[in-house]
Amino acid sequence: MIALVTDSTACLTHAEAREWNIYIVPHSYRLDGNLYTELFEGENGAYAPVLRGSRLRSSMQASEDQFYYVFQALLQRGMDVLCTVISSRLSGAYSAAVNASRRLGGRVAVVDSQLTAGGLYLLLASLRQSIDQEHLSLHEAALRCESIRQHIGVAFSVENMEALRKSRRLGLVRQSVVSMLNRRPVFLLQKGAITSFGLARGWRERLEKLMEFLPSNVEKVVIQCFEKNRDAVSLAAEIKRRFCAPLVLLREIGPVLSIHIGEDAIALSWEEKTK
Numbered sequence: 001m002i003a004l005v006t007d008s009t010a011c012l013t014h015a016e017a018r019e020w021n022i023y024i025v026p027h028s029y030r031l032d033g034n035l036y037t038e039l040f041e042g043e044n045g046a047y048a049p050v051l052r053g054s055r056l057r058s059s060m061q062a063s064e065d066q067f068y069y070v071f072q073a074l075l076q077r078g079m080d081v082l083c084t085v086i087s088s089r090l091s092g093a094y095s096a097a098v099n100a101s102r103r104l105g106g107r108v109a110v111v112d113s114q115l116t117a118g119g120l121y122l123l124l125a126s127l128r129q130s131i132d133q134e135h136l137s138l139h140e141a142a143l144r145c146e147s148i149r150q151h152i153g154v155a156f157s158v159e160n161m162e163a164l165r166k167s168r169r170l171g172l173v174r175q176s177v178v179s180m181l182n183r184r185p186v187f188l189l190q191k192g193a194i195t196s197f198g199l200a201r202g203w204r205e206r207l208e209k210l211m212e213f214l215p216s217n218v219e220k221v222v223i224q225c226f227e228k229n230r231d232a233v234s235l236a237a238e239i240k241r242r243f244c245a246p247l248v249l250l251r252e253i254g255p256v257l258s259i260h261i262g263e264d265a266i267a268l269s270w271e272e273k274t275k
Contacts, residue, residue, distance in 0.1 A: 001021070001078070001079050001080070002021075002079065002080045002081070002082055002131050002136070002138055002141055003021050003022075003023060003074045003079040003080070003081050003082070004020065004021060004022040004023070004081075004082055004083070004084070004124055004127065004128060005022070005023045005024075005025060005067070005070055005071065005074070005081055005082070005083040005084075005085075005097075006022060006023075006024060006025070006083070006084060006085055006120060006124055007024065007025050007026070007027060007062050007085040007086055007091075007093050007120075008024055008025070008026040008027050008038040008039065008040075008062075008254065008256065009027065009038075009085075009086050009116045009117055009120060009254060009256060009257055010024070010116075010117070010120040010121050010124060011041045011117060011118060011120075011121050011222070011224065011251040011252065011253075011254060012024065012040060012041055012121060012124070013040055013041045013042060014040040014041075014043060016125075017040065020124065020125070020128040021128070022124055022128070023070055023074065024040065025062040025066050025067055025070055025085070025093075025097075026038050026039065026062060026066075027059055027060065027061055027062050027093070027256045028059065028060040029057070029058065029059040029060065029255050029256050029259055030056070030057070030058045030059075030060070031050055031051060031054040031056070031057055032054045032055060032056050033056065036255065038254060038255055038256045041251055041252060041254070042252070044252075044254065044255055047255045048226060048227050048263070051255055051258060051259070051263060052263055057259045058259070059256045059259050059260070061091050061092050061093045061096065062085075062093050062096060062097075063096055064096040064097075064099045064100045065100070066096075067083070067096055067097045067099075067100035067101075068100035068103055068104070071083070071100055071101060071104050071108050072104060075104060075107055075108070080107045080108075080109075080138040081101075081107065081108040081109070081138075082108075082109050082110075082111065082127075082131075082138060082141050082142060082145065083097045083101070083108065083109070083110045083111070084110070084111045084112070084113040084120070084123065084124070084127075084145055085097055085113060085120075086113065086115075086116040086120065087112065087113060087114045087115055087116055087189070087192030087193070088112045088114075088192060089114075089191075089192040089193045090116055090192065090193075090194075091116075094110070094112050097110045098110045107138065109138050109139070109141070109142040111142050111145040111146060112192065113145075113149060113192075114149055114189070114191055114192035115149060115152060115154055115189065115192070115269075116154065116189070116257065117154060117156075117222075117224055117253065117254075117257060117267055117269060118154065118222025118223070118224055118249075118251060118267060118268075118269030119152045119153065119154035119189065119222075119269040121222055121251070121269070122152050122220055122222060122269055122270075122271040123145065123148055123149055123152055125220075126148050126271065127141065127144060127145050127148055130144050130148070131144075151271055151272045151274055152269065152270065152271045152272075153188070153189070153213060153215075153269065153270050154188070154189040154267065154268070154269045155186065155187065155188045155189070155197075155210050155213045155267070155268050155269075156186075156187055156210075156261065156265055156266065156267035156268065157184045157185065157186045157187070157200060157206050157209070157210060157265065157266055157267075158184060158185055158187075158261050158262045158264065158265045159184055159262055159264035159265070160184075160185075160262065161185060162262065163259065163260055163261055163262035164194075164260065164261055164262070183199040183200060183201050184199065184200050184206050185198075185199055186198055186199065186200055186206070186209045186210065188213060197209070203230075203231050206231070206266070207231060207234060207235045207238065210235065210266070210268045211235070211238065211239065211242070211268075213268065213270070214239070214243065214268075214270055215270070215272045216243075217272050217273045218239075218243050218246055218270050218271070218272055218273075219246050219247070219270075219271055219272060219273045220246060220247045220249075220270065220271040221236075221239055221243075221246055221247065221248045221249070221268065221269070221270045221271075222248075222249045222251055222268075222269040222270075223235050223236050223239075223248065223249070223250050223251070223266070223267070223268055223269075224250075224251045224252060224253045224254075224266070224267040224268075224269070225250075225252070225253060225265070225266045225267070226252070226253050226258050226263040226264065226265065227252075227263075228250065229266075231266050232250060232266055233250075235266070235268070236248050236250055253265060253267060
């Protein structure tokens with residue numbers, strides 16, 4: 001049996017992780033000196049008002065030792081391990097997982113997802129299905145992971161650039177990108193790195209620009225926001241209407257990513273049909 005390992009930015013619920021045999025290695029974050037661990041989707045408590053009211057914010061990636069102990073426990077239970085986490089261009093978690101795997105031998109494979117958030121969620125869901133239905137070996141599963149990620153995309157929009165510019169983990173973004181006169185920056189993940197796609201004026205144009213990224217054959221969509229808001233709900237309804245009601249999930253962005261992209265961000269992840 002192949003166990004999947006990922007990190008806490010994947011917006012998985014505890015029930016999904018249990019059903020899909022996925023194990024989470026959590027990131028941590030600090031707000032005004034208080035240390036927290038990022039948990040499963042819906043289990044982070046009332047973090048939103050605490051984060052909004054905090055002045056000092058930082059996050060700590062999952063460590064090599066954390067990955068090592070999870071990998072070791074799964075190997076001792078007779079499982080092979082496939083680990084895919086937040087893009088290596090956004091965090092050092094991938095390098096930590098690779099280093100941990102080298103300490104344990106050949107029954108652990110680590111693949112760079114080149115994704116995060118809802119994109120990582122969609123990758124894990126499709127990967128689990130492929131492994132179970134096709135009885136893939138560990139090597140085959142790692143290759144399939146690389147194949148699936150090519151059909152998944154992530155875009156997001158922020159209210160302003162302050163959080164991204166302070167971030168040391170979400171890569172470099174052109175300093176010329178600004179938000180003013182009610183304009184919100186829009187970004188796309190390309191090969192795991194953040195790329196600017198201009199500005200949107202007002203919330204309606206913001207949603208339209210995000211939907212422009214969706215392929216005509218989109219099959220699954222994950223919409224994420226810091227707290228449920230009218231933009232996310234409107235975006236979900238419009239996608240269902242325009243794209244013949246594909247699977248559309250509403251999820252939280254989560255505290256760690258919110259620290260780096262801001263509390264008023266909205267993110268859109270999608271997976272296109274491959275057959």
